[in-house]
Amino acid sequence: MGRAPCCDKASVKRGPWSPEEDEQLRSYVQSHGIGGNWIALPQKAGLNRCGKSCRLRWLNYLRPDIKHGGYTxxxxxxxxxxxxxxxxxxxxxxxxxxxxxxxxxxxxxxxxxxxxxxxxxxxxxxxxxxxxxxxxxxxxxxxxxxxxxxxxxxxxxxxxxxxxxxxxxxxxxxxxxxxxxxxxxxxxxxxxxxxxxxxxxxxxxxxxxxxxxxxxxxxxxxxxxxxxxxxxxxxxxxxxxxxxxxxxxxxxxxxxxxxxxxxxxxxxxxxxxxxxxxxxxxxxxxxxx
DNA sequence: AAGGTGTTCAACCGCAAGAGA
DNA sequence: TTCTCTTGCGGTTGAACACCT
Structure with a gap:
């Protein structure tokens, strides 16, 4: 009996994010903030994604100050x-x-x-x-x-x-x-x-x-x-x-x-x-x- | 051009730690 | 003190792309 998963993997979308999903998440976070609860965020933002997935997407890709490549x-x-x-x-x-x-x-x-x-x-x-x-x-x-x-x-x-x-x-x-x-x-x-x-x-x-x-x-x-x-x-x-x-x-x-x-x-x-x-x-x- | 192989990187997985009830 | 929930982390995977033969 392991711990229950953070979300129902069968009912949430997985895999690469679409530009629409990115924009949905970005606009929600920018206007409402994270709200201290990533698990609840996708529902509030109208995203059919796991909270962990949203968090990862935001932290690793959507944050405004992110740099990609071009390492000095x-x-x-x-x-x-x-x-x-x-x-x-x-x-x-x-x-x-x-x-x-x-x-x-x-x-x-x-x-x-x-x-x-x-x-x-x-x-x-x-x-x-x-x-x-x-x-x-x-x-x-x-x-x-x-x-x-x-x-x-x-x-x-x-x-x-x-x-x-x-x-x-x-x-x-x-x-x-x-x-x-x-x-x-x-x-x-x-x-x-x-x-x-x-x-x-x-x-x-x-x-x-x-x-x-x-x-x-x-x-x-x-x-x-x-x-x-x-x-x-x-x-x-x-x-x-x-x-x-x-x-x-x-x-x-x-x-x-x-x-x-x-x-x-x-x-x-x-x-x-x-x-x-x-x-x-x-x-x-x-x-x- | 086609198929095989290697590389890259976004995303996922599972675990541990921390917070709070 | 114990349990549950959430977050954060590092390891791993796999799809997409690049390169080679």
């Missing part, structure tokens, strides 16, 4: 970076890309970006390859982090000498400490790297697509994308102490906080979303509606 390399980079850090949490990733929906980002990743990124980890793309991704963010972990993966699974990215990093785009002009590297090795291995190589993650350098398809600096800091949100406020994220030695920074420094939040994204999220209301990350939760 900057957006590619954000998606790869976040996928490396948090895995397939598309709603969070999409929330960082104005106008993009989780479904759209997910489709884009699955059909295009994954192949692009996986190409960056092919053996042929070893260190000598001239035109590959410099940032490991474009070379995602084959087993990306997910909400169920322990925080020590090694998908956090560390700024370091990227000896194992492959590249997808032409090398950027950013100095070495501004590049970041996947941390598949245990922390001890990372610690073995020169302290000067261990810049805070996300890199203080900013990235953007330059004219050659590479990544130039000064346009987008990953601080602005995700991790900075996890580290604001007091008291300090308790896992920060574990990383106080890496960057040669104090336990309460921003660098250390961000490094810890990167390495323990799930912990950081839970912590920030708990009773530290002042530190609750804006935009961490999907706020599409």
């Amino acid at each position: 390399e900057q957006e590619d980079h954000i998606i790869c970076s976040l996928y490396n850090s948090i895995g397939s949490r598309w709603s969070i990733i999409a929330s960082k890309l104005p106008g993009r929906t989780d479904n759209d980002v997910k489709n884009y990743w699955n059909t295009k970006l994954k192949k692009k990124a996986m190409g960056a980890v092919q053996p042929r793309a070893a260190a000598s390859a001239p035109s590959q991704c410099t940032s490991s963010a474009m070379a995602p972990a084959l087993s990306p982090a997910s909400s169920s993966v322990t925080s020590s699974s090694g998908d956090a990215c560390f700024a370091a000498a990227a000896t194992t990093t492959t590249t997808m785009y032409p090398p950027p002009t950013t100095p070495p400490q501004q590049q970041f590297i996947r941390f598949d090795a245990p922390p001890a291995a990372a610690a073995a790297a020169s302290p000067t190589d261990l810049a805070p993650v996300p890199p203080p350098a900013t990235v953007t697509a330059d004219g050659d398809g590479g990544w130039a600096s000064d346009a987008l800091s990953l601080d602005d994308v995700f991790l900075g949100e996890l580290t604001a406020g007091e008291p300090l994220f308790p896992y920060a102490e574990l990383f106080s030695g890496f960057a040669g920074a104090a336990p309460d420094s921003k660098a250390t906080l961000e490094l810890s939040a990167c390495y323990f994204p799930n912990m950081a999220e839970m912590w920030a979303a708990s009773d530290h209301a002042y530190a609750k990350p804006q935009g961490l939760c999907n706020t599409l509606t």
Whole structure:
């Protein structure tokens, strides 16, 4: 005895939406709003559709601020970076890309970006390859982090000498400490790297697509994308102490906080979303509606 | 031109979480 | 505290289209 379906699948229309249905839904939502109840909406709007179907159609297609296609390399980079850090949490990733929906980002990743990124980890793309991704963010972990993966699974990215990093785009002009590297090795291995190589993650350098398809600096800091949100406020994220030695920074420094939040994204999220209301990350939760 | 194969993306499915009774 | 209902999410599917032989 499972739960009753949200609607009678036999009596509601399914499949692609017609332009008339789109217009019906759009005009209803624009004049009445969602009304806090998607289940009741189709009846009110005169649509022979399931409420879930209406919601999906509105969120993924009919909303006025939706962008389709035309992903920039900057957006590619954000998606790869976040996928490396948090895995397939598309709603969070999409929330960082104005106008993009989780479904759209997910489709884009699955059909295009994954192949692009996986190409960056092919053996042929070893260190000598001239035109590959410099940032490991474009070379995602084959087993990306997910909400169920322990925080020590090694998908956090560390700024370091990227000896194992492959590249997808032409090398950027950013100095070495501004590049970041996947941390598949245990922390001890990372610690073995020169302290000067261990810049805070996300890199203080900013990235953007330059004219050659590479990544130039000064346009987008990953601080602005995700991790900075996890580290604001007091008291300090308790896992920060574990990383106080890496960057040669104090336990309460921003660098250390961000490094810890990167390495323990799930912990950081839970912590920030708990009773530290002042530190609750804006935009961490999907706020599409 | 026709058939086969690959790609894209809108839509669906089922589960989990949250809210409220 | 428990149950029900709704929403939100990520994974998957399948129709339409593009490309290849």
